[in-house]
Amino acid sequence: MPETLKMLIVLTVIAGAAGLGLAGMHDVTEGPIIENERNFTLRSITKVLPDAEKPDPCVKKDAVFDNEPMNDAICLDGHKIYRARKNGELVGLAIESIGDKAYDGTILTLVGVRMSDGVLTGVEVLRHRETPGLGALFTRCEYQQQMVGNGPDDIKWSVKKDGGDIDQLSGATISSRCMLNAIAKAQRLWRERGDEIAQAEPLEDSREVCDAR
């Protein structure tokens, strides 16, 4: 019986000590961790929001807005939309958009749209499972340069194989199409639901996940 008691005490003490230690550690690291996670999302958002007259995906952006686009998010039709404001006016949107029918599953992108004219200000692929070195090349800024900076009516938003203006990635037409599909969804939201987006109340907790993801 004393053996059992000893086991009980040793395990309890050690587990308790470990718990205490971890709790202390948690207090120390909680702040930096939240900050890091915020920055990570923020970086993708800033990457796609408008900064220059003619946005270039290969140039690093450091646009400053009046508000915190990260905390000014809404959900619409399952899309999560971050809003950027300048001088009291809504200037840009970063729209989470899913491209259907990728080579493997779907892709999740963040599409930046300028509020005034719908120009694509950036596209960031947040999640994909395309073939490395083939379909996955669509994450490269050099590839995105031919899309970013154009308005919805400036070019034909489909791959050359389908009669559009966008070069398909050699050997990965499906991935290219899929990216355009995600962009098209965001453009449609901007065109048809612009007012709604502008007027919607921001989410209480901007970390909320909208269902289409």
Place this chain on the structure above:
Amino acid sequence: MPANKTSHLGELFKGLWKDNPIMVLLLGLCPALAVTNSAYNGLGMGAATTFVLLGSNILVSIIKPIVPKSVRIPVYIVVIAAFVTVVDMLLKAYQYELSRSLGLFVPLIVVNCIILGRAEAFASRNTVLRSALDGLGMALGFTLALFVLGALREIIGSGTITFFQMGETEIKFNLLGENYPGILVMILPPGAFLTLGFMLAARNAIQKRLDKKTR
């Protein structure tokens, strides 16, 4: 109880070559193969494992007199899991990008056989100093193997070698020129198996030659 034949220095260095956990004991292969797509990832995984292995070896050998035999494994696991959680939180707080690229493999250090293996086979039967040296040596051997594996894969796969990377600061060398197209498969999982295979072969060949010389 093993007789204390090995010198203290011997305990430290055996992990590097003679009993290298990856190349001789073939333990901990899962993280070794999964995260070593760059030299820096290999180093990072090695550093995280070093922290856990050193900490758990020391603590296990300190508490060994009070731990009843029948509950020793749960106790070791609690100790190891606590260290792993600490290292996971530290990485997330101060090395966010590294923690993202190592991903699930940081929490999975808990089940790395080297760590429980050293706790059970060494730290629970040896002095604190010896256990610390053993843990450090084994961890350094693990780190060395992961670094070499990661560096080889990175050099062949993308022509670069990365020693450090955090935000804008990085220590990265372009060894094979700007125009090197890269051999993608080396960065993908098959490349890990191929490279490790050749590393094992090289180690065995060198060992054979050494054995011949001593004889």
Place this chain on the structure above:
Amino acid sequence: MGQTENKLYVSSSPHAHGGISSSRIMWTVSAVLLPAAGWSVYLFGLSALMVILSTVAFCAVFEAISQLMAKKPVSIRDGSAVLTGLILALTLPPGLPIWICGVGAFVAIIVAKAVFGGLGQNPFNPAMTGRVFLLIAFPGPLTRWLVPSGTGETLFNHPVTAYDASGSLVELGANNIDAVTAATPLGLLAENGAHAVAALENSTEIFIGQINGSLGETSGLLILLGGVFLLARRIISWHIPISFLGSVALFAAITNMIDPDHFAGITFHLFTGGVMIGAWFMATDYVTSPMFPGGKIAFGIGCGVLTMVIRLWAGYPEGVSFAVLLMNATVPIIDRYTRPKKFGWKRMAAAAKGGE
């Protein structure tokens, strides 16, 4: 090696056929592949010739190096490295950079063969291992298929040119690579479904071989003739090719019957991609295929079914090389269960059981 006297198990060793040396077999098979290689040069010109010559040369060199390193006699003249190189070359696209051919040869000879102990010891088909490595390592270059000229006008005078889709000669360069390349019929099928390739179905083009693709997959006819020649000379037995092709045909027929819009038909699947060259020349490799007739048939069916499963539902449009490699891995098990029973074996087994 050298079980030539044992004529009972005709198919059980590389020296199976009454005194024909393995080197003689290697050279015969290589010679049989030459028409298909020549046809690809006729279609693609220098861009194809360079791939063939460099791959064969690299394979021979790596074979010599590996044998020198292992302090074994150098045996390039037995033709096995040349044959590996030739088969590998025929699975590659024309115009592939020479250094990539070199990497493929390295993987085929060194990684897939030499490290396992050389000829006869390798569990996986060397040429297939090389091709699969290249496919995963260089997905871009390995899926850029030049459009064949189809006119017989060779490209010898213009090594850096190719034909674009409209049939005019253009210079090869990074910026027009899409103009001179096209998806293979299988790529089209994977991307757009059967209606995209309906025109090809039952056309003589895929049969004679004027479709784009790797060097050896353009001409199903020449490969088929070569295979039949090998069969007639008894260098290969009928089991693997027939069960491979038969299972592909059956699979294609069934899926095509269920949904003709989505799945292409029998001739399409038999004559596109690597099925022909795979069934006659790769799956029949003595070292990496089963020894006994029953096992050979199981092996062939496995290859055929896996090929079709990969073609129709997996991430790559073509599955022959993956299928052959996967089935290579099963050969020891297949051999174990299909070994012919020794005379009196049953009785001995029964006795052994009774004794326990």
